[in-house]
Amino acid sequence: MITTYQITLKIHRYDPALQKHWTQEYQVEAGRIMRFVDVLRKINDEQDPTLAWGSSCEHGQCGTCSMKINGKPLLSCELLVENAVDFFNTTTFEIEPLEVAPRIRDLIIDTEKAYERVDRVKPYVIDPAPADHDDVEENQISPEDLERYVDATRCINCFCCSSACISSHRTFLGPNAMLAAVVRVMDPREREKQQRLDVLYNENGVYRCHSSKACSFVCPKEIDVAHFIALAKEGL
Amino acid sequence: MKQQSRLGTIPGISYVQKTARNRGWPYVVAWLHRITGLMLVLYVFLHILTLSGLSDPVGFEQKMQWFQKLIPLFFDWFLAIPVIFHSLNGGRLILYELFGNRLDQPVLRGVMVGSGLYLLMLAVIMIMGDQSVSPFLFWVYFFLASILCGYLVTLRLKRSGATLLWKMQRVSGTFLFLMVPAHMLFMHLDPVIGRDAQLILTRLQSPFIKLVDLLLVVSVLYHGGYGVIGVCRDYLSFRGAQLALLVLITTLFFGFGLIGVKLLFLV
Ligand code: HEM
Ligand code: SF4
Ligand code: SF4
Numbered sequence: 001m002i003t004t005y006q007i008t009l010k011i012h013r014y015d016p017a018l019q020k021h022w023t024q025e026y027q028v029e030a031g032r033i034m035r036f037v038d039v040l041r042k043i044n045d046e047q048d049p050t051l052a053w054g055s056s057c058e059h060g061q062c063g064t065c066s067m068k069i070n071g072k073p074l075l076s077c078e079l080l081v082e083n084a085v086d087f088f089n090t091t092t093f094e095i096e097p098l099e100v101a102p103r104i105r106d107l108i109i110d111t112e113k114a115y116e117r118v119d120r121v122k123p124y125v126i127d128p129a130p131a132d133h134d135d136v137e138e139n140q141i142s143p144e145d146l147e148r149y150v151d152a153t154r155c156i157n158c159f160c161c162s163s164a165c166i167s168s169h170r171t172f173l174g175p176n177a178m179l180a181a182v183v184r185v186m187d188p189r190e191r192e193k194q195q196r197l198d199v200l201y202n203e204n205g206v207y208r209c210h211s212s213k214a215c216s217f218v219c220p221k222e223i224d225v226a227h228f229i230a231l232a233k234e235g236l
Numbered sequence: 237m238k239q240q241s242r243l244g245t246i247p248g249i250s251y252v253q254k255t256a257r258n259r260g261w262p263y264v265v266a267w268l269h270r271i272t273g274l275m276l277v278l279y280v281f282l283h284i285l286t287l288s289g290l291s292d293p294v295g296f297e298q299k300m301q302w303f304q305k306l307i308p309l310f311f312d313w314f315l316a317i318p319v320i321f322h323s324l325n326g327g328r329l330i331l332y333e334l335f336g337n338r339l340d341q342p343v344l345r346g347v348m349v350g351s352g353l354y355l356l357m358l359a360v361i362m363i364m365g366d367q368s369v370s371p372f373l374f375w376v377y378f379f380l381a382s383i384l385c386g387y388l389v390t391l392r393l394k395r396s397g398a399t400l401l402w403k404m405q406r407v408s409g410t411f412l413f414l415m416v417p418a419h420m421l422f423m424h425l426d427p428v429i430g431r432d433a434q435l436i437l438t439r440l441q442s443p444f445i446k447l448v449d450l451l452l453v454v455s456v457l458y459h460g461g462y463g464v465i466g467v468c469r470d471y472l473s474f475r476g477a478q479l480a481l482l483v484l485i486t487t488l489f490f491g492f493g494l495i496g497v498k499l500l501f502l503v
Contacts, residue, residue: 071255164258172470212262216260233333234336235395
């Protein structure tokens with residue numbers, strides 16, 4: 001069994017001070033079950049401390065380490081070297097930041113700018129319905145209601161879906177923003193539905209989706225995003 | 237390591253394979269839908285322009301003969317590829333978006349197989365030539381079936397909160413779902429059907445055929461125009477540019493609509 005791979009990373013770099021873009025190659029000896037975040041850290045430790053990239057939880061729960069590897073948007077904390085070699089059928093990997101927001105440095109993008117689109121749909125309960133029983137403080141959701149949209153609540157806003165979407169990132173609020181809006185329309189605790197519908201059926205809303213289903217294909221949380229957007233087109 | 241397939245070494249094919257690997261086949265199909273949609277718009281424009289020559293029947297026939305020499309028959313068949321693919325895939329998208337069909341993969345396979353079968357049938361008909369058919373019966377059948385399809389989608393759309401313009405794009409698409417492939421089929425049943433100016437003019441005398449063609453022209457131009465605006469809206473973020481585009485495309489499609497309608501009532 002192969003235990004280590006000699007891999008080549010071609011990383012798209014950007015220096016904001018010099019306004020310089022270039023691709024830098026790194027040769028790394030990587031253990032087969034190292035993740036790409038481990039490989040990047042190894043580069044920082046052993047070869048180049050200036051290479052900038054981002055991660056936080058490194059357990060596929062925060063969406064910070066998303067990037068494009070050989071063109072596929074994914075979470076680099078979830079991709080093992082041996083799986084990458086198998087999936088892409090190569091030991092050379094081109095690594096780019098997601099193109100959903102302006103770049104800050106190397107693989108780091110301005111997430112605040114990316115989040116602006118999600119914030120437009122107000123991803124929280126605007127007007128909570130009062131508790132439905134006297135003896136409880138919070139509104140309870142029936143399992144049947146929850147079943148309809150529970151998958152969508154797993155979204156971590158990693159923006160992989162936005163990066164893969166056929167609609168450009170110029171006007172569309174993005175699949176994850178649509179998902180956040182659909183969830184709140186389906187959530188029985190939310191009384192303010194109209195504001196959500198206004199955003200969904202806005203020029204930058206569902207009309208920008210062409211049911212290419214790339215969002216569902218790449219979502220690391222395995223959410224069928226396109227299904228929820230289609231529900232919005234059909235009528236919620 | 238997996239063996240690289242031979243096909244994958246051809247640049248265009250390897251690009252498509254990589255795209256499908258990274259974003260899935262439905263994404264590739266969505267691009268094909270978009271490209272064929274835009275091709276059809278150009279085709280419809282050209283079609284209306286050549287038919288507008290019917291006001292001068294002799295000139296029209298000369299032009300058709302010239303076309304026949306210049307463009308081999310197989311090119312006509314070739315043009316049916318984007319038509320049938322876009323129609324069937326449009327039907328698939330409507331099933332997915334409006335009828336809650338989530339068994340999308342078998343339907344997608346059906347689109348591919350169905351397109352192949354249609355093209356085969358068209359080729360056979362073109363080779364056989366000389367099929368006589370009653371235009372009235374042919375169009376009664378397809379027209380009624382198309383109206384029924386459009387009606388079912390209209391009913392379904394009642395629940396949707398989308399704009400009327402968007403709904404009309406889906407309804408017009410559904411109406412065209414059978415009408416456009418049928419139109420292509422009809423034109424090839426007999427080679428003279430679409431080239432003999434007198435025959436076309438006589439056919440157009442019938443109020444029923446006029447109605448069929450009128451609805452065809454209006455729905456194709458509405459559907460295509462909305463489609464083109466939609467594609468541009470994906471990329472244009474400036475309000476001013478969006479507005480300019482809206483005016484430009486609406487004028488263009490309206491202009492072609494006028495030419496088409498004038499043609500129908502010329503005779
Ligand atoms: C022959 C005339 C036709 C023309 C000129 C035409 C043109 C177009 C264009 C330009 C688009 C935009 C593509 C895009 O959004 O990426 C489009 C989209 C669409 N077409 Fe057609 N089309 C025709 C026939 C049909 C037929 C027969 C159907 C069948 C139902 C259909 C269904 C659709 C659907 C559902 C979309 C929306 C896809 C989306 O949102 O991206 N079209 N069409
Ligand atoms: S829907 Fe999936 S891919 Fe999109 S942001 Fe949420 S978790 Fe990421
Ligand atoms: S299904 Fe819609 S939202 Fe999802 S990737 Fe395709 S176009 Fe984008």
